[in-house]
Amino acid sequence: MKISKYQIFWIIASLEIGMVLLLTQSPAIEEAKQDAWISFVIAGFAGIGITFAAGKLSLLYPNKTFIQYSQSILGKWLGRIIVIPYFIHWLSVIGVIFRQSSEIIQMTLFTQTPIFILIVLLLLLVIYVNYIGGIESIGRCSEIMGPLILLMVIITLVLNFNNLEWDKILPVYTDSGLKSILKGGLTPVSFYGESVLIMMLLSFTEEPKKGVTCAIWGVGVVALLVTISTLEILMVFGANLSSRLWYPFFEMARYISLMRFIQNLEIIVTVIWIFSIFIKLSIYLFVSSYGIAQWLNIKNWRKVIWFVAIASIVLSLIYPNNNVASVSYLEQYWLPFVLPVNMILIPLLLWGIGVIRKNSKQIDK
Amino acid sequence: MIKRLKICLILLVCMFLTTGCWDEREINDRAIILGWGFDQNEEGDYIGSAQIVVPGEVGERSSGQGKGYIVETATGKSLLDVTQNLQRKLSREVFLSHQKVIVIGERLARNGISNILDVYSREPELPIRTNFFVLKNGEAFDFLEVPYKMEDMPSTAALKMFQSTAGPESTTFKDFLEGASSEGISPTVPILEIINSKKEKEKDTETFRLGGRAIFNQDLELVGFLSYRESVDRLWIINKLNTHKLTTNLLGEEGNVGIMGMNFKSKIQPIIQNDQVEFHITLSGTGVVRENNTALDLKQPKNLQIIERTFNKNLQDHMISTITKVQKEYKTDILGFGQSIHKKYPRKWKIWKKDWSKKFSDADITVKVDINIERTGVTGSPLHLKESEIQK
Numbered sequence: 001m002k003i004s005k006y007q008i009f010w011i012i013a014s015l016e017i018g019m020v021l022l023l024t025q026s027p028a029i030e031e032a033k034q035d036a037w038i039s040f041v042i043a044g045f046a047g048i049g050i051t052f053a054a055g056k057l058s059l060l061y062p063n064k065t066f067i068q069y070s071q072s073i074l075g076k077w078l079g080r081i082i083v084i085p086y087f088i089h090w091l092s093v094i095g096v097i098f099r100q101s102s103e104i105i106q107m108t109l110f111t112q113t114p115i116f117i118l119i120v121l122l123l124l125l126v127i128y129v130n131y132i133g134g135i136e137s138i139g140r141c142s143e144i145m146g147p148l149i150l151l152m153v154i155i156t157l158v159l160n161f162n163n164l165e166w167d168k169i170l171p172v173y174t175d176s177g178l179k180s181i182l183k184g185g186l187t188p189v190s191f192y193g194e195s196v197l198i199m200m201l202l203s204f205t206e207e208p209k210k211g212v213t214c215a216i217w218g219v220g221v222v223a224l225l226v227t228i229s230t231l232e233i234l235m236v237f238g239a240n241l242s243s244r245l246w247y248p249f250f251e252m253a254r255y256i257s258l259m260r261f262i263q264n265l266e267i268i269v270t271v272i273w274i275f276s277i278f279i280k281l282s283i284y285l286f287v288s289s290y291g292i293a294q295w296l297n298i299k300n301w302r303k304v305i306w307f308v309a310i311a312s313i314v315l316s317l318i319y320p321n322n323n324v325a326s327v328s329y330l331e332q333y334w335l336p337f338v339l340p341v342n343m344i345l346i347p348l349l350l351w352g353i354g355v356i357r358k359n360s361k362q363i364d365k
Numbered sequence: 366m367i368k369r370l371k372i373c374l375i376l377l378v379c380m381f382l383t384t385g386c387w388d389e390r391e392i393n394d395r396a397i398i399l400g401w402g403f404d405q406n407e408e409g410d411y412i413g414s415a416q417i418v419v420p421g422e423v424g425e426r427s428s429g430q431g432k433g434y435i436v437e438t439a440t441g442k443s444l445l446d447v448t449q450n451l452q453r454k455l456s457r458e459v460f461l462s463h464q465k466v467i468v469i470g471e472r473l474a475r476n477g478i479s480n481i482l483d484v485y486s487r488e489p490e491l492p493i494r495t496n497f498f499v500l501k502n503g504e505a506f507d508f509l510e511v512p513y514k515m516e517d518m519p520s521t522a523a524l525k526m527f528q529s530t531a532g533p534e535s536t537t538f539k540d541f542l543e544g545a546s547s548e549g550i551s552p553t554v555p556i557l558e559i560i561n562s563k564k565e566k567e568k569d570t571e572t573f574r575l576g577g578r579a580i581f582n583q584d585l586e587l588v589g590f591l592s593y594r595e596s597v598d599r600l601w602i603i604n605k606l607n608t609h610k611l612t613t614n615l616l617g618e619e620g621n622v623g624i625m626g627m628n629f630k631s632k633i634q635p636i637i638q639n640d641q642v643e644f645h646i647t648l649s650g651t652g653v654v655r656e657n658n659t660a661l662d663l664k665q666p667k668n669l670q671i672i673e674r675t676f677n678k679n680l681q682d683h684m685i686s687t688i689t690k691v692q693k694e695y696k697t698d699i700l701g702f703g704q705s706i707h708k709k710y711p712r713k714w715k716i717w718k719k720d721w722s723k724k725f726s727d728a729d730i731t732v733k734v735d736i737n738i739e740r741t742g743v744t745g746s747p748l749h750l751k752e753s754e755i756q757k
Contacts, residue, residue, distance in 0.1 A: 167708065170707075170708040171707065171708050171709075171711040174711035174712060175711060237539070237543065238543050238546075238547060239547075240543065240546040240547040241539075241542055241543050241546050241547075244486075244546070245486075251493060254493065254494070255493060255494055255539070257494055
């Protein structure tokens with residue numbers, strides 16, 4: 001299985017943008033008010049930093065996945081233990097994404113369909129793409145879907161130009177202050193930071209070094225588009241209203257009305273947004289099945305897909321309601337644990353030890 | 366061959382799985398609601414009236430059958446209750462996505478409307494781009510019953526009236542929510558009025574027209590009305606006036622001059638001195654002369670200047686009287702003056718925002734109007750005047 005460097009760009013860009021647009025803007029605006037766009041600028045740079053660190057770490061062992069090189073760096077047992085937080089992270093997030101996305105599909109498109117059916121249909125699709133070609137077919141899918149997703153975002157942004165009132169972002173800084181701006185950036189960073197997935201993906205690229213550059217570009221493009229869309233949301237709805245809307249970007253898509261006949265675009269936006277969710281779920285499913293297979297030395301990783309699939313259905317249905325699945329998961333697990341440990345601490349730690357080991361080996365030679 | 370059959374079978378199964386029929390609702394199973402009206406009765410219960418499309422009869426009105434819509438009402442403790450009770454009267458399922466207009470009766474508006482707003486922002490089916498009106502001197506139910514000849518649906522007529530006279534399209538509900546949720550500006554809603562169009566004795570002469578603006582305080586209770594002309598002043602101050610036809614009498618001349626005003630701009634400059642705030646409001650716009658009932662020859666630049674000066678003077682006087690009325694009578698900042706302080710003096714605003722309505726009503730205001738007449742049409746002086754009557 002091989003993917004090209006452009007496919008890395010499209011995978012990263014399309015897996016990040018969907019959930020970032022859906023879930024990060026409202027909490028960020030709630031915290032930083034009309035200065036939320038500054039939070040997003042800062043978060044964008046932090047996200048690029050996280051991607052850079054993860055990329056550099058993977059480049060130490062360009063032909064091994066994260067599961068393999070953690071054992072090369074820390075030794076067999078410690079290396080195996082340190083990846084356990086990632087399995088928890090991946091498996092739990094698959095469940096949450098399934099739950100949230102089908103909840104939104106149910107809300108906007110199929111109001112009477114049981115959520116279980118939506119989850120199973122989406123899951124079958126995701127299993128199929130993984131079974132048929134693994135990362136290679138996901139890469140190809142994202143090359144087709146990625147441009148559509150970005151186009152959808154850009155069109156939504158352009159069609160709202162006539163609704164903008166730029167003075168709604170004033171006054172800058174005095175209402176929020178540095179602390180609130182940084183706090184508002186926390187949720188976006190934790191979503192941009194999902195690009196640490198390249199630790200598993202880089203070994204499949206033909207040119208790993210350029211793959212890192214492309215991944216950084218992917219995060220950068222997403223960060224830019226999301227920052228612009230936050231600015232537009234603030235200019236359309238104002239800080240007070242948009243902090244209370246759960247999905248301000250979708251609300252903005254519904255708000256489009258041009259020449260009295262370009263209206264009700266939210267359906268198209270939702271459908272294309274599902275593409276992004278599809279890529280994201282497939283990547284997480286691939287990474288966890290492949291990772292578990294390598295971790296337990298199972299030869300045929302495709303067998304693990306079934307285990308992960310069943311686990312993710314269970315994990316998506318255990319939440320009593322949508323609020324627990326989105327808000328509590330984010331506040332009690334994702335922000336205090338995944339962001340600092342899985343996205344920053346472990347990659348940096350492994351990178352540091354890895355560099356020292358490599359250097360000492362060279363000195364030995 | 367067998368492989369092909371297998372593929373065909375799989376495709377067939379997929380076809381049945383992905384038809385999307387689960388949520389199918391045929392159009393003739395739906396009661397499409399275009400306009401909602403809300404009132405409150407003496408006991409405090411809400412009365413909701415819905416204008417529902419009768420699909421078969423739309424467009425057939427000319428042939429004399431039906432009127433294309435029906436109006437049904439229901440009462441309840443809350444809006445959800447009202448909808449539930451309404452459904453009991455309807456053979457088709459209530460469908461809200463196409464709703465265009467919400468009308469609030471005056472009594473409900475005076476009692477406060479904060480209890481009926483939440484359902485509109487929570488329900489994903491409902492668009493936030495909705496038109497929101499208050500019916501002056503009446504119940505919203507009466508409005509929905511008024512037949513309107515030019516459009517199939519009276520609700521559509523209301524929103525088209527608003528779009529063609531006043532301003533931005535379908536943003537009144539969002540603007541209202543924005544005003545209600547932020548400090549420094551209070552929400553307003555456009556008014557509809559039921560009037561008699563022709564002679565009173567004739568039947569079927571009731572119709573409605575667009576009025577000015579209903580003023581709500583921060584508790585979302587109706588406190589007063591602006592007339593149509595005053596609401597134009599307000600639109601100009603908050604920079605949302607598109608075009609408007611203005612007419613004025615000339616000082617020292619006989620007759621009046623009318624212009625089509627365009628490119629209206631406004632600038633609010635708060636100046637704070639000794640804990641006292643003063644607002645300088647600069648208003649500008651361009652105009653095209655559309656009507657000249659005086660003897661002035663508009664080819665002469667000096668005559669144009671006379672017109673400009675008179676317009677500036679009269680508009681300024683009217684503007685000051687409007688602002689003073691809002692300040693002294695209603696004590697509610699619907700002009701965004703508080704927001705301008707928030708933007709320019711954010712630190713001061715943090716101290717002031719608590720008792721802003723008092724500060725607002727005490728503030729000094731100066732207004733400067735600058736209308737620039739660009740064109741005068743295709744004649745200088747009126748064509749019907751004799752040479753000797755024209756004033757050069």
